[in-house]
Amino acid sequence: MIKIPYEEIILKINEKTGMMAGEIEDRIDKKLKQLSGLISKEGAAHIVANELGVKIFEPLSGRLQIKNIISGMRDVETVGKVLQVYEIREFSSENRSGKVASMLIGDETGTIRVVLWGSQADLTANIAQGFIVKVLGGYVRENNGRKEIHLNDRSQLLINPKGEVVKEVVEVASGRRKEIKELKENDIDIELLGTIVQAFDIKFYEVCPRCAKRAKPSSDLFVCNEHGNVIPSYSYVMNAVLDDGTETIRCVFFRNQVEKLLSMSQEQLMKFRSEPAEFEAVKNNLLGTIIKVIGRANNNPMFNRLEFVAQNVDPNPNPEEELKRVQGN
Ligand SMILES: [Zn+2]
Structure with a gap:
């Protein structure tokens, strides 16, 4: 229904x-x-x-904008830009085993998670942030109050199809707000509001220019698991500690989330690779800044502590909105 x-x-x-x-x-x-x-x-x-002769259900043929995708729909076609690719997971239960992968896509109207089952899951190995994907024959389910497009063996996923563009992605802040002390491992789509109390150096690492996954050094060159020897591009990661008055947590910002957090372009950030000392001022500037972050809580096995991986950052939350929220509680 x-x-x-x-x-x-x-x-x-x-x-x-x-x-x-x-x-x-x-x-x-x-x-x-x-x-x-x-x-x-x-x-x-x-x-x-x-x-009154008003059709509530639009015909489901043709492409749908993400905001018009409704749970229960079948045979959904949509086009989006990839914002995040999550790792493939293998699972097995008494009566079923298989693989599942997921990614977050967005268009000019919103964002939605795409869940890929079975052989569709393997496709994500060749998908990176910024790619355009076209979904055909997806079905829509609700999971924890959130819509997801599911793809099975009868669905189709086209990677960077010719002629398809997504101009600007509207990322609707949609996470459930939690306090840091309430966070649990594997909490997803959570929104935190807090003050940056500590900021760390930006770290650069080599990635494959074709799939944007990590490229590993090997003798005098770099190797991608999928694409062999490559001349690497660079990506970056940055950590900062967020305090919301209930507790603190280390937040991890990757690639375009670093750009958003610091309001800087890739070009500007790459300069700190050769001039790391100049990053000091940027770090100091961040201290005391109030930000809103949507992401997931992961356990870092190396330190056995919770970390928050940012999937969207709002470096300038609207104070009136926040006030309203507090008064509404
Ligand atoms: Zn690669």
């Missing part, structure tokens, strides 16, 4: 008929009373939309 939120149905009726929201809700209330107790509010809204 495709779930469309009540508010969206009202919006759609308003869009198509010009009726005011209050008027639409009156009609829905009447319908609810008429059918006393037999239907839900959403059900009544669907009936009212029908009576």
Whole structure:
């Protein structure tokens, strides 16, 4: 069953008929009373939309923008830019074993997680941040209140298809807010708000220019597991300690999250590779800055401590919004 939120149905009726929201809700209330107790509010809204000739379900053919993807949909086609690729996991239970991988993609309207099962999971080995992917024949599920596009053996994933572009990705801040002291291992899509109390040096490392995965030094050259000998490009990682008044945690920022955190371009950051001393001032500047970070809590086995891996950073959270949130609690 495709779930469309009540508010969206009202919006759609308003869009198509010009009726005011209050008027639409009156009609829905009447319908609810008429059918006393037999239907839900959403059900009544669907009936009212029908009576007014408003189609709530758009035909599902053709490409959908990410914001229009609704849980329960089948045969979904969408195009997005890859924001993050997660590692392939093997699993086995009593009656099933296999592989699953996932990635986060985004377009001009939002972001969504794509979950790849079985042979589809292997495709992620050749996908890196910034690639464009086209999904065909996906189905949409809800997981912890979040939509995901799932791909199975009958679905298709096209990597960097010709002629497909995604201009600017809108990353809708969507994490559940938690306090640092509440964080648990494997918490995903969590939002933290805190002050940077310590910042560490930026570290550079070699990556394969084709797949952006780590390239390992070998005698006098660099090797990618997938692509053999390569002339490496560079990526970077930076750590900072965040304090939200309940506890502190070390946050790890990779690549474009470093760029966001410091509001600097790749070009600017690469200069610190040859001039590391100049990074001191940047670090000092960061201290005391309040940021919002969305990410996941991982256990770092080397130190046996929780770390927070950033997947999105807002270096300038809106103070009014934050105040409202506090007062609302
Ligand atoms: Zn490679």
